Amino acid sequence: xxxxxxxxxxxxxxxxxxxxxxxxxxxxxxxxxxxxxxxxxxxxxxxxxxxxxxxxxxxxxxxxxxxxxxxxxxxxxxxxxxxxxxxxxxxxxxxxxxxxxxxxxxxxxxxxxxxxxxxxxxxxxxxxxxxxxxxxxxx
Ligand code: CMP
Numbered sequence: 516x517x518x519x520x521x522x523x524x525x526x527x528x529x530x531x532x533x534x535x536x537x538x539x540x541x542x543x544x545x546x547x548x549x550x551x552x553x554x555x556x557x558x559x560x561x562x563x564x565x566x567x568x569x570x571x572x573x574x575x576x577x578x579x580x581x582x583x584x585x586x587x588x589x590x591x592x593x594x595x596x597x598x599x600x601x602x603x604x605x606x607x608x609x610x611x612x613x614x615x616x617x618x619x620x621x622x623x624x625x626x627x628x629x630x631x632x633x634x635x636x637x638x639x640x641x642x643x644x645x646x647x648x649x650x651x652x653x654x
Contacts, residue, residue, distance in 0.1 A: 517595070517596040517597075517598065517599065517637065518597060518598065518637035518640060518641075519593055519594065519597055520550065520591055520592065520593050520597050520637075520640050520641070520644065521592050521594075521597040521598045521601045521634045521640045522589070522590070522591055522592075522632075522633075522634045522639075522640050522643035522644045522647075523542075523589070523590050523592060523601065523605075523631060523633050524582075524587045524588065524590075524632040525538055525588040525590075525630070525631060526581075526582065526628065526629065526630055526631060526632060527581065527582065527584050527586065527587060527628075528581075528623070528628035528629075529622050529623075529631065530585060530586050530587060530588065531585050531586075532622070534630065535588055537621075537622070538618055538622065538630070541604065541618055541621075542592065542604070545594075545601075545604045546600075547592040547593065547597070547600075547601065547604075548592065549590055549591075549592060549593075550590075550591040550592065550593050550653050550654055551590060551591040551644070551648045552588065552589070552591075553588070553590075553647065553648070553652070554586055554588050555586065555587060555588075555589060555647075556583070556585065556586045557582050557583045557587060559579055559580070559583045561583075562578075562583045563575075563579045564646075565582075565643070565646055566582070574626075574627070577627055578627065581627050581628065589648075591640075591644045591648060591653060597640070598633070598634055598635070598640055601633045601634075602635070603617075604617065604618060605617055605618045605630075606619040607619065608626060610623035610624065610625065610626070618630060618631050
């Protein structure tokens with residue numbers, strides 16, 4: 516059975532372009548409940564650790580540099596079938612391929628500055644949520 520939580524980050528581009536409010540509204544309207552949330556700023560070291568799964572990819576250094584370039588909003592979201600439904604809501608990784616009305620189609624500029632992160636599996640949703648939040652920070 517599909518899990519009920521996913522993890523997301525509103526990335527530095529969307530934060531600096533003042534899209535936090537519009538993005539949270541889209542998330543709530545899509546039926547997700549916020550279980551934990553924080554406004555924070557990744558260091559290059561912490562961004563590299565979070566994205567360690569991509570460390571052999573050619574885009575890794577640019578990804579780490581971008582994700583530590585400014586503040587982000589990290590959150591754990593709850594909904595039935597959360598991982599798949601959230602990936603539908605945010606759209607394709609490359610915003611030029613994202614369906615109209617998705618968050619990336621509306622707010623992202625490029626595959627690097629693509630506005631949002633969304634977990635790709637139930638297992639990673641738990642790992643990623645645990646990276647940012649302690650038990651005491653979840654409701
Ligand atoms: P995200 O969902 O946060 O996961 C890894 C990120 O790497 C991805 O979003 C993109 O912003 C970034 N990225 C840059 N180039 C690529 C690529 N060619 N394929 C996948 N992700 C990429």
